Amino acid sequence: MVSIENEDTLASTRGRETALACVRAGIDAARPGHVVTESVRLDGDRLHVADATYDLTGVDRIVAVGGGKAADGVADALETVLGDRLSAGAVVTPEPSEGKRIERLQGDHPVPSQAGVDGTERIHDLVADADERTLVIAIITGGGSALLPAPADGISLDDLQTTTDALLDAGAEIGALNAVRKHLSTLKGGGLADLASPATVVSLAFSDVVGNDLSVIASGPTAPDESTYAEALEVLERYGVDPPAAVRERLEAGAAGDLPETPGPDDPVFDRVTNHVLADGFTAIEAAREVAADRGYDTCVLSSSVRGEAREAALTHVAVAEEVGATGNPISGPAVVLSGGEATVTVRGDGEGGPNAEFALAAAIELPEDATLACVDTDGRDGSSDFAGAVVDSDTVEDAKAARAALDSSDAYGYLDGHSIISTGATGTNVNDLRVLVVE
Numbered sequence: 322m323v324s325i326e327n328e329d330t331l332a333s334t335r336g337r338e339t340a341l342a343c344v345r346a347g348i349d350a351a352r353p354g355h356v357v358t359e360s361v362r363l364d365g366d367r368l369h370v371a372d373a374t375y376d377l378t379g380v381d382r383i384v385a386v387g388g389g390k391a392a393d394g395v396a397d398a399l400e401t402v403l404g405d406r407l408s409a410g411a412v413v414t415p416e417p418s419e420g421k422r423i424e425r426l427q428g429d430h431p432v433p434s435q436a437g438v439d440g441t442e443r444i445h446d447l448v449a450d451a452d453e454r455t456l457v458i459a460i461i462t463g464g465g466s467a468l469l470p471a472p473a474d475g476i477s478l479d480d481l482q483t484t485t486d487a488l489l490d491a492g493a494e495i496g497a498l499n500a501v502r503k504h505l506s507t508l509k510g511g512g513l514a515d516l517a518s519p520a521t522v523v524s525l526a527f528s529d530v531v532g533n534d535l536s537v538i539a540s541g542p543t544a545p546d547e548s549t550y551a552e553a554l555e556v557l558e559r560y561g562v563d564p565p566a567a568v569r570e571r572l573e574a575g576a577a578g579d580l581p582e583t584p585g586p587d588d589p590v591f592d593r594v595t596n597h598v599l600a601d602g603f604t605a606i607e608a609a610r611e612v613a614a615d616r617g618y619d620t621c622v623l624s625s626s627v628r629g630e631a632r633e634a635a636l637t638h639v640a641v642a643e644e645v646g647a648t649g650n651p652i653s654g655p656a657v658v659l660s661g662g663e664a665t666v667t668v669r670g671d672g673e674g675g676p677n678a679e680f681a682l683a684a685a686i687e688l689p690e691d692a693t694l695a696c697v698d699t700d701g702r703d704g705s706s707d708f709a710g711a712v713v714d715s716d717t718v719e720d721a722k723a724a725r726a727a728l729d730s731s732d733a734y735g736y737l738d739g740h741s742i743i744s745t746g747a748t749g750t751n752v753n754d755l756r757v758l759v760v761e
């Protein structure tokens with residue numbers, strides 16, 4: 322079970338206690354041990370994944386490869402489920418544990434590192450000689466884009482780092498960011514499926530992407546890609562990013578038709594590929610909702626795909642809390658309103674912030690008296706901070722001017738204190754943000 326540091330201090334009211342219990346249940350439900358055991362089963366020569374069954378007769382090698390923030394836990398669970406049938410594997414994760422058959426390799430997030438490049442090369446080596454008798458299980462989890470860098474021809478790690486950094490700072494949304502990354506690295510944008518062909522590929526995804534677009538989750542290593550070099554150039558322009566010369570040259574060469582595009586939906590490399598989304602933001606929301614209902618609250622899911630600038634989406638949540646209190650809409654109190662998705666922040670200063678902290682602090686300035694809001698990134702790392710998020714109520718902000726100044730210098734954690742900051746450490750999963758709004 323995920324543990325929240327200092328929970329006794331944070332849970333000083335009934336609303337706060339409920340919000341934190343919901344957060345804990347949401348994260349736990351999305352952790353790989355639970356999710357994989359529920360959805361993957363080996364029965365003799367039959368591998369069951371969700372509603373699909375794969376016949377392993379004739380398969381003489383099963384290789385599990387991939388990466389992302391939940392990959393270590395998925396690898397653990399697969400080693401248990403597949404036992405001796407598993408031949409080998411490698412995953413690149415931020416906090417690798419000791420594996421049995423699947424090697425655990427260190428990578429870095431949100432900006433890629435040399436360790437990630439080395440780990441990705443190991444995956445390349447394991448998959449490069451796959452044939453018709455090989456089953457490749459692809460472990461695709463959020464964070465995979467940075468953890469599995471694989472720079473394309475002519476692109477250095479430094480080019481990838483600079484470009485990623487600049488787009489993150491500009492607040493680029495994930496689809497746009499990944500359209501660029503897919504055109505700068507070899508395993509993204511269907512590249513892993515291409516490398517594994519003609520093997521059968523079964524992909525197990527944990528989605529941290531609103532709408533579960535498989536070509537965006539970890540930049541879609543096993544998914545057809547419809548984005549283009551031209552689009553990648555347009556993204557850089559849209560976010561005002563002037564990339565390193567090698568990046569611009571590659572994207573311009575691709576847009577001019579001098580480089581092959583990433584494989585699209587009709588490409589035969591996907592003939593033997595099946596992608597399964599095993600967990601997403603709704604997995605966390607549903608578990609949180611159950612806890613709230615058990616505690617006697619009326620519950621409502623606002624949306625699992627709230628996105629946009631955190632401080633603006635926060636005001637919508639304040640408005641919902643006000644409406645619950647004033648007119649009993651969309652439900653009447655005591656109520657728990659849940660949302661998921663991915664808020665972003667445009668970095669304005671060099672303070673310590675993150676989308677969830679900014680969401681919570683912006684809401685706290687205006688929350689009505691009977692409302693509590695908890696906002697966390699289910700991976701336990703809000704933006705590039707070491708915190709998961711924050712729990713706030715109408716007492717959190719004593720000095721609205723100072724709170725606004727903190728927001729303006731991207732320093733929400735600088736304003737919030739030990740009575741608000743939620744710290745879980747890395748949770749081992751990643752299904753995006755979870756917000757719990759309690760109105761008593």
Ligand SMILES: O=C(O)C(=O)CO
Binds near residue numbers: 462464495529537
């Ligand atoms: O691309 C990534 O790595 C993401 O976190 C989205 O899945």
